[in-house]
Amino acid sequence: MSAVALASAHLKGPHVDFGGLAPLLALLGGAVVVLLAGLIGSRWVRAQVVPTLSLLALGSALGLTIWQWDARKSVVSGALRIDDLSLASNLVLIAGGACAVLLAWRSLAAREAAHGEWHALLLSSIGGMSLLACAQNTVAVFLGLELLSIPLYVLCATELRREHSLESGLKYLIVGSVGSATFLYGLAMIYGATGKTDFGAIAGALARASLASDPLTLTGIALCVAGLCFKASVAPFHQWTPDVYEGAPTPVTGFMAVATKVAALAVFVRLFDVAFIPAHHSWGPAVAALATITIVVGNVGALGQSSLKRMLAYSSVAQAGYMLAGIVVATRLGVQATVFYLAVYVAMNMAxxxxxxxxxxxxxxxxxIDAVAGLGRERPLLALSMTISMLALAGIPATAGFTGKFYLIDAAVSGGYTWLGVVIVIGSMISLGYYLPVLAAMWMRPAPAGAGRRGDPPGPGAEALPALAGGSPELEPEAQGAVEPPWQARGERVLGAQPEVALVAIAAALATIFFGIIPQPLFELVHGAGRALGLL
Amino acid sequence: MPPLSILIWLPAITGLLAASLSWRPWRAHIPPASPPPDWWGQVSPAARARSVRDPGQRLSGRLALAGSLATLALAIGYITEYKGPRAGLQHVTDVTWIGELGIHYKLAISGLNVFLVGMTALLFAAATLAANLRSWERPRLFYFQFMLAESAVLGAFLAQDLALFVAFFDLMLVPFYFLIGGWGREPGRVRATLKLVIYTLVGSLLMLAAAIATGVLAARHTGGHITFVLSSLQATPLGRGSQEWIFLFFAAAFLVKMPAFPLHGWMPDGYRAMPIEVLMVFSGVLAKVGAYGFLAIVLPLYPQAAVHFQTLMLLLALASILYGSAVAFTQTDARLIAGYSSVAQLGFITLGIFSLNAQGAQGALLQMLNHGLVVAPLLFIVALLAQRSGGSEDVREMGGIAFRAPVLAALFLLVALATLAMPGSANFVGEFLILLGVFNAKLAIAAVAFAGVVMASFYALRLLIGAMHNRVGPGVRSREISLLDGAVLVPILAVVGLLSLYPQLALHRSEGSVKQAITPLRAPLSPPGPYAARGGCPPYAAQPGSGLRCRALVLGRRR
Structure with missing residues (x-):
């Protein structure tokens, strides 16, 4: 007894600044609470209280993030750093997570996977991303990456009775693990070359010794690039993206598309614009080439896709390429442009x-794509949201997509990569070939004949769509569901969708327009993020 | 006068008002999908019945009309208010929009845009009136898009910041995309729309890259903060190498928009697909944005490149003139005759701009106005003719329409004579100045371009005779123009007449700004251009007592 007391008196653990960790703790603690709440027997509690609780967890994480706003500090012995970059990415991640919770509220995925587990997985994945965004050493990075990925593998497969969902989960698991392994291998080599795990120390070591051109370092950097490219779906490591996006339940796809990209690019920024910055001359051109390939492959791949999710998957590949341009130039402006585009990207895609x-x-x-045909006539608010989203993704003025692309091209040209700016522009041109047909379908085509309204059997065209031939799974719950109260039906008629889904669509679209016209608040956010990286 | 922002945003706001006032989503039934009305005036009975029941049809149309008329009134106010030939910007609005990127929300009236703004407002008002004469599917959305288009075009003309100009230039495509795709004619409506938008956006995205490069390179040159304000950019000219690729990117955007010869691929399909009211403004106004861009942006900012590529641009313009005229001979679709004649006319305008001297540029500016004011009524008349020939726009099926429609015939005659640049019309003055400018710059090209003038009379008269005279076509039922249709045409033709009688109205006011726009060209031009030192006049004209005093001829009447 006394020995334990003695030992605890002598053992002095590192000082833990719980204030700095608070958002992370809120997310992970929220995951536990949600998991426990999911055990309660009542169906109503599981279906309604659990999502509310996870929204609360996200809300408190948001509050705590804002509480930490002016903090610039390292926590957990320098493993994590709370600065404007991590706070900005936290905000974006929480927004993305909240959208996912809302979209999944009545989805089949959450029901089949038991609500508690589904939301707990989602929250811990967000926790992993948040960890990743503030990681300051290679160990924390890897920890965050795994914490992000493993719940996502499961989430992709949560529509248990649909083959494609399972396929998607499995595919993501295999490819993602290869990516993680590659990344880990790269980190190990960096450690072997420099003997450091801390980003700042790695940069110092690379700058001091002539390690920046050492083969071991370069191999390590290359492997890190490859591993992160798997996560951020950068070509040629993107092949999993369309299949996984298409197969996963749509709320998960949406979450994956935005949040994973935010986390992966945040760590890209931290790793390459902080730790590997002394070796910029060797990785810069290589990553620029990757960005070019990504832009071309993503945009060309998206042409002619008839599945909207596949199309958005390829489009997300292309957008990752645009954002890499901001990292390639390794300037403060570049980082700011990337972070700006990330924030915008979340809004555009979520709509x-x-x-x-x-x-x-x-x-x-x-x-x-037939699902949105004639939408402009039937449900103008939904169609308007989709329109704004497509226009923003294509980079049309008066949307935030234009400002974001402008910023990225500005950064590329200022950083001496004018040709990369032109590549971005060429990519945007190709992208019109797949964004505009969506608009054409919504506003210029009547709804396809036989397109079932809710509850109708799928139209005759459904046989031609093998991916959906298993029945549109999302239809079931509605068909079985209790009769909706009349006010709800009326609200749906005005909004064009269930209120929470319409809320996400409209809010995201409004944000896209708002930040396109008044981008100032976003610039303030982004400025801090650019300053946070001391070495630039 | 109120600030320019009101002029720009008034149409969009009334459009939004028109769209939202009569929107009752909770009562919305989901109508069965029906194709849009097939042809001008021939609305399906079902659509007509629905439009009668739908109060939004009338309300939104009237509101949009009121908005466009108010804009027209404002624009006229700016024209009367515009002070003389003194160069410089007037009614400046300058607010920092995005400080980080150096983008200013800077609008101003100058001699270059004051009349173009007036023309835009006039043509949009006329087109909105024309649109009010028929009923539309989804009228709220239609009028909203229409008014948004007006705002964007006005913005592009008034912007004095390169990035803002690019933004408006891209933005104006969005409403047109929906207007053509949503209300265009089958067959091939969606396809034509896609083609048009991709063509034009490819150009304008290249322009975006070029514009950003301009700002960044200029900032690197001065070492200051990045800015896109035109006047500051003009103060720091770029190196020659950068100017050249940037020039090409800008030229691609503007030539597509005009459209000019090798880049006109979207034009035939696009013209065929557009509803005529949309086509009136598209052909009348949007084409001019490209030409205006050359004059207001490319020449002042990239003078060395402009001189370097002068011959190329002149040859392209010449090709446009010859190709457009030649194809206009062979077409039987009345719309496409108008379309290809526009290619030729825009070729003349490009020719004038790239003569790189004051006469040519002034002629080009005057011709921009003339072409807009002529092509819009021409297209509207094509629609009127089609109404009388059983819905066909084919010249072969028309004929003898003048029989019982003397007023329509007279109006058409006026338009046709203006199109072929009859002496006495403002078009004649414009083409004369252009050819004079080119004559001073490149003699051979001017000589060939004269052929275009001749060809214009051929296709214009062919259309006039084929439609109005000759044997009465099989499905033709001649009837007089209605009062409301007349109300669309007459104001535009009145302005055409005014400019014909008194072209100095426009020339005098724009002179200062035009000269300022081409001043930066002096330095790069003077070594090769033999006449530049003498103010762009050939030696014999500058000598006292010479028979042809180019200066006096061009600008002299004001003295």
């Missing part, structure tokens, strides 16, 4: 995914 979720529940066309 699109929310509309897809709504249409999956309303028609028998799943995520095929």
């Amino acid at each position: 699109a995914f929310a509309v897809i979720v709504a249409r999956e529940r309303q028609t028998g066309w799943g995520d095929a």
Whole structure:
């Protein structure tokens, strides 16, 4: 007894600044609470209280993030750093997570996977991303990466009775593990070359010794690039993206599309614009080449896709390429442009995914482009949200997508990569070839004949869509569901979708427009993020 | 006068008002999908019945009309208010929009845009009136897009910041995309729209990259903060190498928009697909944004490149003139005759701009106005003719329409004579100045371009005779123009007449700004251009007592 007391008196653990960790703790603690709440027997509690609780967890994480706003500190012995970059990415991640919770509220995925588990997985994945965004050494990075990935593997497969969902989860698991392993191998080599795990120390070592051109270092950097490219779906490591995006339940796809990209690019920024900055001359051109390939492959791949989710998957590949341009130049402006685009990217994509979720529940066309045909006539608010999202992704002025692309090209040209700016522009041109047909379908085509309204069997065209032939799974719960109260039906008629889905779509679209016209608040956020990286 | 922002945003706001006032989503039934009305005036009975029941149809149309008329009134106010030939910007609005990127929300009236703004407002008002004469599917959305288009075009003309100009230039495509795709004619409506938008956006995205490069390179040159304000950019000219690729990117955007010869691929399909009211403004106004861009942006900012590529641009313009005229001979679709004649006319305008001297540029500016004011009524007349020939726009099926429609015939005659640049019309003055400018710059090109003038009379008269005279076509039922249709045409033609009688109205006011726009060209031009030192006049003209005093001829009447 006394020995324990003695030992505890002598053992002095590192000082833990719980204030700095608070957002992370809120997320992970929220995951535990949600998991426990999911055990309660009442169906109502599971279906309604659990999502509310996870929203609360996200809300408190948001509050705590804002509470930590002006903090610039290292926590956990320098493993994590709370600065403007991590706070900005936290905000974006929490927004993305909240959208995912709302979209999944009545989805089949959450029900089949038991609500508690589903939301707990989501929250811990967000926790992993948040960890990743503030990681300051290679160990924390890897920890965050795994914490992000493993719940996502499971989430992709949560529509248990749909083959494609399972396929998607398995595929993501295998490819993601290869990515993680590659990344880990790269980190090990960096450690072997420099003997450090801390980003700052790695940069110091690379700068001092002539390690920046050492083969071991370069191999390590290359492997790190490859591993992160798997996560951020950068070509040629993107092949999993369309299949996984298409197969996963749409709320998960939406979450994956935005949040994973935010986390992966945040760590890209930290690793390459802090730790590997002395070796910039060797990785810069290589990453620029990757960005070019990604832009071309993503944009060309998206052409002619008839599934909206696949199209958005390829589009997300292309967008990752745009954002890499901001990292390639390794300037403060570049980092700012990347972070700006990330924030914008979340808003643009969430609007699109929310509309897809709504249409999956309303028609028998799943995520095929036919599902949105005639939407402008039927449900103008949804169609407007989708329109804004597509226009923003294409980079049309008066949307935040234009400002974001402008910023990225500005950064590329200022950083001496004018040709990369031109590549971004060429990519945007190609992208019109797949964004505009969506608009054409919504506003210029009547709804396809036989497109079932809710509850109708899928139209005759459904046989032609093998991916959906298993029945549109999202239809079931509605068909079985209790009769909705009349006010809800009326609200749905005005909004065009279930209120929470419509809320996500409209809020994301409004944010896209708002930040396109008044980007100042976003610039303030981004400025701090650029300053946070001391070495630039 | 109120600030320019009001002029710009008034149409969009009334459009939004028109769209939202009569929107009752909770009562919305989901109508069965029906294709849009097939042809001008021939609305399906079902659509007509629905439009009668739908109060939004009338309300939104009237509101949009009121908005466009108010804009027209404001624009006229700015024209009367515009002070003389003194160069410089007037009614400046300058607010920092995005400080980090150096983008200013800077609008101003100058001699270059004051009349173009007036023309835009006039043509949009006329087109909105024309649109009010028929009923539309989804009228709220239609009028909203239409008014948004007006705002964007006005913004592009008034922007004095390069990035803002690019933003408006791209933005104006969005409403047109929906207007053409949503209300265009089958067949091939969606396809034509896609083609048009991709063509034009490819150009304008290249322009975006070029514009950003301009700002960044200029900032690197001065070492200051990045800015896109035109006047500051003009103060720091770029190196020659950068100017050249940037020039090419800008030229691609503007030539597509015009459209000019090798880049006109979207034009035939696009013209065929557009509803005529949309086509009136598209052909009348949007094409001019490209030409205006050359004059207001490319020449002042990239003078060395402009001189370097002068011959190329002149040859392209010449090709446009010859190709457009030649194809206009062979077409039987009245719309496409108008379309290809626009290619030729825009070729003349490009020719004038790239003569790189004051006469040519002034002629180009005048011709921009003339072409807009002529092509819009021409297209509207094509629609009127089609109404009388059983819905066909094919010249072969028309004929003899003048029989019982003397007023329509007279109006058409006026338009046709203006199109072929009859002496006495403002078009004649414009083409004369252009050819004079080119004559001073490149003699051979001017000589060939004269052929275009001749060809214009051929296709214009062919259209006039084929439609109005000759044997009465099989499905033709001649009837007089209605009062409301007349109300669309007459104001535009009145302005055409005014400019014909008194072209100095425009020339005098724009002179200072035009000269300022081409001043930066002096330095790069003077070594090769033999006449530049003498103010762009050939030696015999500058000598006292010479028979042809180019200066006096061009600008002299004001003295």
